[in-house]
Amino acid sequence: MMAAIRFFCTCRGDHMKTTQIIAIILISLVWAAAASALDVQLSWDPNSEADLAGYKVYYGVDGLTTTEVQDVSNQTIATIAGLDPAKNYSFAVTAYNTSSIESSYSNIVTVLESVPPSVSISSPGNNARVSDTVLISASATDNVGVDKVELLVDGVLHSTVTAEPYQFSLDTKTLLPGAYSITAKAYDAAGNIGTTTISLNVVSELTPPTVSCSVPVTGSASGSVTVSCSAADDVAVTRVEFYINNVMGAAVNTIPYQYAWDTTSIPNGQYTIAAKAFDAAGNVGVSADNIVTVFNDTSAPTVSIVLPANNDTLSGTVSISASASDNVGISKVEFYLDGILKATSNGDLYSYPLDTLTTTNGSHIISAKAYDAAGNIGVSADSIVTVFNDTSAPAVSIVLPANSGTLSGTVSISASASDNVGISKVEFYLDGILKATSNGDYYGYLLDTLTIADGTHSIAAKAYDAAGNIGQSGEILISISNVPPPVAFTITDAMLALQIAVGRTIPTDSERTLLDVAPYINGSSVPDGKINVNDVIVILAKITGKII
Ligand SMILES: [Ca+2]
Ligand SMILES: [Ca+2]
Ligand SMILES: [Ca+2]
Ligand SMILES: [Ca+2]
Missing domain, CATH: 2.60.40.10 (Immunoglobulins)
Known part of the structure; x- marks a missing residue:
């Protein structure tokens, strides 16, 4: 030095x-x-x-x-x-x-000593925003003594204080809004000068807006979430900024202060939502934090066809069922036949009845889709099935007895039946009334003709297949005759009748001669003197003139 x-x-x-x-x-x-x-x-x-x-x-x-x-x-x-x-x-x-x-x-x-005073501005802080009248407090010390402290605004002397406390009242209303340099200059008796300078930001007012936000979701948020904030200010709110985890997502200048927060492009997890509201003077109000848990379901359900099994053959109405699961929950299961939606199941049981008669015989594909609430779709493996519905009726015909036959006693009734799939039973009808059912390989039964009246009767059969198709046979007409064989009347029979007629066991010769026993059968004479069963016997008693 x-x-x-x-x-x-x-x-x-x-x-x-x-x-x-x-x-x-x-x-x-x-x-x-x-x-x-x-x-x-x-x-x-x-x-x-x-x-x-x-x-x-x-x-x-x-x-x-x-x-x-x-x-x-x-x-x-x-x-x-x-x-x-x-x-x-x-x-x-x-x-x-x-x-x-x-x-x-x-x-x-x-x-003279050359140590300048040390001076600092204790308040307001550097770059502070101020309005109205600001009290500027400086502290100054010196190895000998501080003579005075000057306050300069943008280098122009504002006021001087010669004794502690070194405080200055600055009326910022005389200043246009903006940044000003504020310098405190401390002098000692030797003329050494210590200075310090801060910057102050003069604003029109200092009351920040108030702002509060809400995120109208309960539990987990997903998709687009509307963040709504309300903000107010003593003058006017000029802007609201939305922050997600302290990163600004949007700024809105006018009411409503809303932000459509797209959660689909961010990882699942917890997020802090907040907003800042500004006024024209640059004052900032900060909302309380809203903690939101984001969960977007991106996992598709799994689904599989339980019934029918692959390669099953189906007929009639069958139950189609699926098993489905999801990391969150199944919203619905759709069933497809050959790629065409057939049924939607929302309940706990994923099934529906399929009437295979509504589709053609042959190979078909059954599949299912399972949806979750987020719209993720799981698709099942195909189940390949064969639909076969028997719509052909059996053919059936009466084998025995022959048409127009005359029957007596116990006789065999039998039928011949065939079907494209198989006969389940054959029914036999007599005069339209079910008489017997045959399930075995042989379609027949024994008819005791004595249980029915003599005369003409009809016989028919119906053949059934497992699908309920019915084949009807042609009708066979039979004649039943169980009358005993005719018994011939003889002269002896006529003599017996004569004995009855004369009232004696042994008719006289005259009676034998004069009485003529001449059988008439059904109004006609019977020259051979024989009478058949059921013939009307007419005995003529010429001798007495009596007619029996
Ligand atoms: Ca000094
Ligand atoms: Ca304000
Ligand atoms: Ca899911
Ligand atoms: Ca059939």
């Missing part, structure tokens, strides 16, 4: 005893930071006496009562190093001659 001080020394040279340095003039004084040691450079006018031997520099703190001295020989320049910049130093120079006679002090020059 170098301070250069130049003295002009005018020394009268006539008498060394009275040698005087009559003028020492400071020509320069330079030093660096006060915190470091100070070097002061002195120079002075030379003494012109012939016996000059040298110079001595005297210096002391706060005057020359107590001094240090340095003999600097006959140089007219000296550097006093290592001084404390926090102290006031006084300097003087003497000249001495070859007889060691020393002059009195030259003029005394003083170097």
Whole structure:
């Protein structure tokens, strides 16, 4: 550290005893930071006496009562190093001659302490936003003493305070909104100056908007979620910003303050929703946090056909069933036949009845789709089935008895039946009334004709297949005759009748002769004298004229 001080020394040279340095003039004084040691450079006018031997520099703190001295020989320049910049130093120079006679002090020059006050602005903070009247508080200290503190706004002196507290009242209403530099300048008695500068942002008002938000979901949020905020301000809300996990998602300038938050492009998990509301002065209100759990179901259900099994053959109405599961839940299961939607099942049991008669015989594909609430779709493997419905009726015909036959006693009734699939039973009808059912390989039964009246009867059969198709046979007509064989009446029978007619066991010869026993059968004479069963017997009693 170098301070250069130049003295002009005018020394009268006539008498060394009275040698005087009559003028020492400071020509320069330079030093660096006060915190470091100070070097002061002195120079002075030379003494012109012939016996000059040298110079001595005297210096002391706060005057020359107590001094240090340095003999600097006959140089007219000296550097006093290592001084404390926090102290006031006084300097003087003497000249001495070859007889060691020393002059009195030259003029005394003083170097004041060079430590500036330290000053800071404690409030408001740097870059603070202010409005109306702002109290600016500064603190200033100095190694010696603070004389005054000045407040400058954008470099222009605003006011001065000479004693603590160093507080300044700044009316910002006289300022246009914007940034201003605020400088506090502290002076000490030595004229050292400490400064500090902050920036203040002058705004029209400082009341921030209020804002609160809601996310109208319960439980997990998914898809597009509407975040709604309400905001109010003493002047006007100019903007609401929406934040998801502290990252702005949207800014809205007008009511309604709503944000359609798309949750489908973010990972599932917990999110913090908040909003900031701004007014024209730049004041910001921040909402409370809303914690939302996002869950978007991206897993499709699994589904499989349980019934029918692959390669099953189906007929009639069959139950189609599926098994389905999902990480969240099944909303519905659709059943497809050959790719065409046939049924939708919403309940716990995923099934429906398929009437295979509504489709063609042959190979068909059964499949199912399962949906979850998020619209994910699981598709089952195909179940390949064969539909076969028997629509062909059996053929049936009566084998025995032959048509138009005459029957008596117990006779066999039989039929022949065939079907494209198989006969399940054959029914036998007599005169339209079911008489017997045959399930075995042989379609027949025994008819006891004695249980029915003699005469003409009809016989028919019906053949059934497993599908309920019925084949009807042709009708067979039979004649039943169970009358005993006719018995021939003889002359003996006629004699018996004569005996009954005459009232004697042995008719007389005359009666034998005169009575003619002439059988008439059904109104006709029977020349051979025989009477058949059921014939009407007419006995003529010529002798008595009686007719029996
Ligand atoms: Ca000072
Ligand atoms: Ca406001
Ligand atoms: Ca799912
Ligand atoms: Ca059939």
